Amino acid sequence: MGSSDERSGFSCRRRHQASRLVSSRLACLLLGLGGCNQTPSEVTDEGTSSTSIGEAGTTTSTGGSSSTTATLDETGIGSGSATSGGTSTGEDGTSTGEDATSTSTGEGSSEESSGGVSDVGCADGEREALLDELAFPSIAACSGGFGVPGVGTNTPTCGRNGGDDGPSPDGLTCSIDDLCAAGWHVCVSQGEVGAMGIADCGSLSWNLGFYATAQSGEGDNACAATGTNDVFGCGDVGYTNISGCAPLNRSTGNLCVELMGPWDCPSNVDEVGTLVKTGPDFGGALCCRD
Numbered sequence: 001m002g003s004s005d006e007r008s009g010f011s012c013r014r015r016h017q018a019s020r021l022v023s024s025r026l027a028c029l030l031l032g033l034g035g036c037n038q039t040p041s042e043v044t045d046e047g048t049s050s051t052s053i054g055e056a057g058t059t060t061s062t063g064g065s066s067s068t069t070a071t072l073d074e075t076g077i078g079s080g081s082a083t084s085g086g087t088s089t090g091e092d093g094t095s096t097g098e099d100a101t102s103t104s105t106g107e108g109s110s111e112e113s114s115g116g117v118s119d120v121g122c123a124d125g126e127r128e129a130l131l132d133e134l135a136f137p138s139i140a141a142c143s144g145g146f147g148v149p150g151v152g153t154n155t156p157t158c159g160r161n162g163g164d165d166g167p168s169p170d171g172l173t174c175s176i177d178d179l180c181a182a183g184w185h186v187c188v189s190q191g192e193v194g195a196m197g198i199a200d201c202g203s204l205s206w207n208l209g210f211y212a213t214a215q216s217g218e219g220d221n222a223c224a225a226t227g228t229n230d231v232f233g234c235g236d237v238g239y240t241n242i243s244g245c246a247p248l249n250r251s252t253g254n255l256c257v258e259l260m261g262p263w264d265c266p267s268n269v270d271e272v273g274t275l276v277k278t279g280p281d282f283g284g285a286l287c288c289r290d
Helices: 004-031 190-195
Strands: 042-044 047-054 057-062 065-070 080-083 087-090 093-096 139-143 184-186 210-212 216-219 222-224 232-235 283-289
Touching: 190 283, 232 283
Parallel strands: 210 283, 216 222
Antiparallel strands: 042 047, 047 057, 057 065, 065 080, 080 087, 087 093, 139 283, 184 283, 210 232
16 A cells, blocks of 8 residues: 555546546537547457448448448438448449449340331331321332242341342342331231321322332232232332222232333242342332331
């Protein structure tokens, strides 16, 4: 046990420390500081680790790396976490590594557009007749060549690259269906053409072209539900002496008799299966919306 002077000095030091502590905490309360209750750092064998808990969140540091997790107030957008040299994940995206590439995916990103069916109706994006898309929204006249014979296949063969303004205007590897845009097809019959809003092809302008459909017949230049003799359509060139075909007004006739080249009819009894067109001029296909 020490002398009375030692005990007196120790008691003075205790009172002095207590007074400083009270003054410090009183100052914190007056200033409204939230960090006055921080806990002291902890030392482990692996390195120095310190934890700080406050109103803004929690910070943890271990060795040479650190991570921070923060929570926003009620008006914030969300929460996130970040690790130095590691990964960062939040509602707005993900980033990996300080020097690595980053990928961002947000709730506000738009969906990939699937696109819609063309209102033009022609594969090359331009009509050559029936130009008013409001008056004729579901039928289009599309010029271009097609080297694959026939009009009844309903099968594109060159990726719809046909059309007089398309990549393959002569259409050497194209079928007639390649003249129509995706979502459209070569009009099947006189009935379908009428249903698409054409009352009389003879009253419309065709800009010096014949536009074929898949309508045919049994012969005698007459339209019928069966047969492959002749191909009928609309235009201001082609054979006119036809019957029972309204609203259609033209046909190939035998051997494309009144159609100028590049129209070609190798057979006079099976134009549906053999008709070709080796150039872009003077018409093409009458296309109907699917």
